[in-house]
Amino acid sequence: MAEEKGSPSISIIVPTYNEAKNVQKLLRQVHACMKGYPYEILVMDDNSPDKTAMKAKELEKKIPVRPIIRKKDRGLAKSVVDGFKHARGNFLIVMDADLSHPPKVLPKLIEKQKKSKADIVVASRLVPGGGTENWPRSRKLTSYIAGVLARPLTQIKDPMSGFFLFNKNVIRNVALSPIGYKILLEILVKGNYKKAVEVPFIFRDRTAGQSKLSIKTNMEYLMHLSSLYMHKVKRLCPELRRCHPES
Ligand SMILES: Nc1nc2c(ncn2[C@@H]2O[C@H](COP(=O)(O)OP(=O)(O)OP(=O)(O)O)[C@@H](O)[C@H]2O)c(=O)[nH]1
Numbered sequence: 001m002a003e004e005k006g007s008p009s010i011s012i013i014v015p016t017y018n019e020a021k022n023v024q025k026l027l028r029q030v031h032a033c034m035k036g037y038p039y040e041i042l043v044m045d046d047n048s049p050d051k052t053a054m055k056a057k058e059l060e061k062k063i064p065v066r067p068i069i070r071k072k073d074r075g076l077a078k079s080v081v082d083g084f085k086h087a088r089g090n091f092l093i094v095m096d097a098d099l100s101h102p103p104k105v106l107p108k109l110i111e112k113q114k115k116s117k118a119d120i121v122v123a124s125r126l127v128p129g130g131g132t133e134n135w136p137r138s139r140k141l142t143s144y145i146a147g148v149l150a151r152p153l154t155q156i157k158d159p160m161s162g163f164f165l166f167n168k169n170v171i172r173n174v175a176l177s178p179i180g181y182k183i184l185l186e187i188l189v190k191g192n193y194k195k196a197v198e199v200p201f202i203f204r205d206r207t208a209g210q211s212k213l214s215i216k217t218n219m220e221y222l223m224h225l226s227s228l229y230m231h232k233v234k235r236l237c238p239e240l241r242r243c244h245p246e247s
C-alpha cells in the first residue's frame with residue numbers, strides 16, 4: 001500500500017461469512033468515504049459458500065481490496081486477528097460487512113485519532129449521539145447485560161463494539177486468544193496503550209444477508225469474559241502470575 005507523505009497508512013479489516021449480498025456495496029461505500037486516505041481493505045472470509053470472497057475480488061482493480069480466504073480455525077474474532085497479521089497499515093480499523101457500521105463514520109474515527117492522539121478510537125453506540133436503530137427489546141437487554149459484565153474491565157462505554165480503530169503498536173507482542181465475537185474487549189484488556197476514546201455512531205440493522213449471532217455466541221462471550229478477568233487479576237497480583245505464567 002502506497003504511503004502518502006505525513007499521513008499513516010490504514011488497513012480496514014472486514015470479517016465476512018456469507019455476505020455476498022453486502023460486500024460490494026460496502027466496498028464501494030468505503031472507497032468513496034476513504035478518498036484522500038492511503039488505505040487497503042482486507043476481506044477476511046471464512047470460505048463462505050455464497051462466494052463472498054469472489055464478489056470482493058471482482059472489485060480488486062477499482063478498489064484496494066485484498067480478499068483472504070480462510071479454511072482453518074474459523075470464527076469472527078479469529079479471522080480479525082488473522083487480518084491484523086496480514087495488515088500493512090500502521091493504523092488498523094475493524095468493521096462489519098453488513099453495513100451496520102456506516103462507512104461515513106470512517107473519516108470521523110481517523111480525524112478523532114489525529115486530533116486526540118489516542119491509541120484506540122471506538123465507534124460507540126453508548127456515548128451521546130450514538131445508538132441502535134430498530135433493535136428488539138431482547139437484543140437490547142442481552143447487549144446491556146453483556147456491557148454490565150464487562151464494566152470492571154474497561155472505562156470504554158461500548159467495549160462490545162465491532163467498529164474501531166487502533167494503532168498497530170497496541171497489539172505488538174500481545175498474545176490475543178480470541179473466542180467468539182468480542183475482539184475489542186480483549187484488545188482493551190490486554191493491549192499496550194495510554195489513551196482510548198469514543199466517537200458516537202448509530203448501529204443500523206442489516207438489510208441483506210443473515211445474522212450469525214446465536215446462543216453459542218453468548219456462551220462464548222461468557223467464557224471469554226472469564227479468561228479476561230483472570231488475565232486482569234494476574235496482572236494485578238504478580239504472585240498468581242508466578243504460579244500460572246502461561247496466561
Ligand atoms: N470470517 C468470519 N466472519 C464472520 C463470522 N461470523 C460472522 N462474521 C462476520 O462478522 C460480521 C458481524 O457478524 P453479524 O452476523 O452481522 O453479527 P452482528 O452484527 O452482531 O449481528 P446482526 O445485528 O444480526 O447483524 C459480519 O461481517 C459477518 O459476516 C465467522 O465465523 N467468520
Ligand SMILES: [Mg+2]
Nearest residue numbers: 096098100206
Ligand atoms: Mg451485523
